Amino acid sequence: MRPRPASRVWDALTSLKLTIVCLSLLMVLVIACTLAQTTMGTLGAVNAYIRSFLVWWDVPGTAWRVPVAPGGGLVGLVLTVNLIAAQARRLELSWRKAGLWIVHAGLILLFAGEFVTSLFQKDMQLSIEQGQTLNYVESPRDVELALVDVTDPAHDEVYAVPESLLARKQGIPIPGTPVELRVKAFYPNAELANRGPGDPPPLANMGVGAMVSVRPMPPEASDEAVNRRAAFVEPVAGGRSYGTWLVSNALGAPQSFLHEGHTYTLSMRPTRRYLPYAITLEKFSHDVYPGTDIPKNFSSLVHLSNPSRGEERDVLIYMNQPLRYDGKAFYQASFGKGDTLSVLQVVENPGWLLPYVSCVLVGLGLIVHFALVLRRSLRRRQAGQLVETA
């Protein structure tokens, strides 16, 4: 009698062979990801091999992309399904196997944690100078085009256009203002230099852009290097053009134009995310061991002010000691400007607790399992001695 297809699928799903194949594939992916980091940067390699369902290969000389291997996401998913299915099928629900049950539940949680992380984790940064108060964090990689109405000295009206919208190179009406931004060109990475006599005529006719030549570049491979995005935009308001401007995160000060009594500034800046509270850097400290430049300690003394919750307090953030607040964690990451600037890494990950729970489960499970095995073998030995004496 041939087994039914459903039971064959069930056999395959619960088989130990599948577990081994998945573990082996995962190992190959991890090796490939590690080696690829030297050329693609950590983030690029992780996105290509681990946080993907398929590993793609660009066929050289063509625009084709061919999937060549399952990615970490797919393998992880299959492994998780295999783990759960095999638990359900093979491991009988008995005290004897309680340890293994807990271990595997912990492992499933660990995989779940990595899935949650890859889907929901947001990495931001807070670069703050001593004495400065900020109520936003910035993306270390993404940029936005900010149109700010600075007419009222008391507060700014900020309108931000994300990079993805700029890349479409269309007209973008800015809601709440009469302004429409027409994107004439957008470069994911570019080299900006002072215009020389041999350079082609500039696209920009207003602001510093008229004096700058823009050469498109391939995106940066390394994680540390930031892409210098550049775009040429033409603000149009009330049927009138205000010229074409060059905006880039490589340029310094914002550029401004005046429309019907309102002053607007244009700037390309790291994507901001505003916080419902403010953070002030009171003091940044950086000690080195005497007679060396080996860092001994970095710490930032910050003041946290959240009027909506009536919170006013000082927090010391230092190595291995982050501030966890409002779903975000603030870590001491870097510093600069002669030790007056502190850079805090800000991470938002709803799944941050999962690995901790999983670690406890697996540790507990292994202890239970080993204790049970030890008890069994002691009993067996005792029984053996009884037989000998008998």
Added chain:
Amino acid sequence: MKLAKTLPLAAFALALAAALFAVLPPRPARGFDVDAFGQLPVLEGGRVKPADSVARNSLLMIRGQQGFRFEGRPVSADEWLLDVLFRPQVADRQPVFVINDPDVLGLMGLRQTQDRYFSFLTLIPHLEEIQRQATAAQPVDPKQRTRFQSAVVNLFDRAYLYYRLENTAQLARSRGLAAELSARDTLGAASRQEALAELAFFRPLPPGPGDRADGWRGVGEALRSPPAADGAGLRALAGISSAWAAQDPVAFDRAVAELGAADRAARPDAVSRASSEVLFNRAEPFYLGMVIYVLALLVLFASWAWRPELLQPTAFALLLAGAVVHTGGLVSRVILQGRPPVTNLYSSAVFVGWGAVILGIVLERIYRKGFGTAVAAAAGFASLIVAHHLTGDGDTMEMMRAVLDSNFWLATHVVTITIGYSGTFLAGAIAIAYTLRRHLAPRLDPVTTRTLVSMTYGVICFALFFSFVGTVLGGIWADQSWGRFWGWDPKENGALMIVLWNAIILHARWGGYVREKGIMAMAIFGNVITSLSWFGVNMLGVGLHSYGFMDEAFWALAAFDGSQLLLMALCLAPRRFWRPAGGGAAEGGGHAAKPV
């Protein structure tokens, strides 16, 4: 039968006696109490250490050895340091710079000969050219440098270290510290003091009464402050300078005692710690441990040919003695540094070896076949050799960078993961022993084969447990300090690879997909994975863990991994496949892979 009891005991006692003998203080060199000078605490690299450590580490960096012969007599590191500090005209003639690279020799117009050691005097005419070449090579990423570029940068660094040492207590080729002390307000003194403060390699003067505990002072700083604040230290140092320059043993011993008293008055704890460290330096426990492990291995090999009942316990006793010395060294390091045992690549090698030895001893006590002794001694010896080759960077007890400055995580994550390395290596070592035995032993008794297989299985379980727990603890530490549990950083991936590989072995065994030979071959491959995870990923030079960076060991690693792959092939090949016929018939214990 008496001999079988006394011989192991005698071997154990003799090995330990050798260790104690090494700790005894050396005889004064030419009447000078150089040893007392070596015990004086100084501040270097952010750490208070004895002058002896500075001397040994500097000489190790410059010459690759901790002592040498000059004009027909041995010169200790301490003596050499005294010459560099106070008699540079003598030190400059001593052949301390080892130069192997023919292109660098060619740069100096020298030919490669048997003698690879050169004096600073030989280098002086070429220093400018060396500096020019080194400055050109320095911007190049260390991994991209050509052999010549690496060699010339290295030589320049060593020459600069030597130059800084010469200008630590007094300016080289000046009239000495005593003269400087009496002329501190004269014309030109300020610039000389500035140069001293700039160049000094270490700080020999204890902090004053109101200073911070680590506020040790260099000679340049002391000379710049008002004479009232000198303290006894500066005058004593001047005394040492004059006495050594004049080669007056009596005055020298007196001045050293004075500086020691000044140190003791200011920082009594630093003085006692420094003298303990001198003991540790002198004992060289890891070198001695290496020798004892080799002896144990040799005795064990002999036991397979002659009187095993006598020699096997002797080998085990030697292994125990080696373990005692090794443990002693490890514990001393922990106490001296005030840190958990693993703080850098060097100490990880020492600890991996230690873990493997202890595990091997446990296995030997359980199974008593001599294989535990063999693999433990081999693993201990091999890891101490690796550690020995990782000392080239100087001080192995350097201060910890801020992110690593956490005894809790160093003690939990780093130690657990390193025990995981030990376990995986030990499983690989047993598998290698199995392979060699399978091909070399005249006949195979199935009980021993079964024992080896169950030993390997047990050790792999142990390794999986520790590497998994260590990896997860590492993730938690990363979450605490970098804001993410897991970043797919090369070092993290390396740890994950060990976990995955051990898990694959165990699942393959549970599923019955591999049997005896398969498990053994997989265990040998565990060596490859672990070596790559331990050293290989550091060579990629990416990621947050790159403080363990090293670039020269690439070929050693490649050779090791190649040898492991060969052993795997050997493990899978039929027994005595090189014999034309019938040799493979005696396959024993092939059915022994039933779960244990």
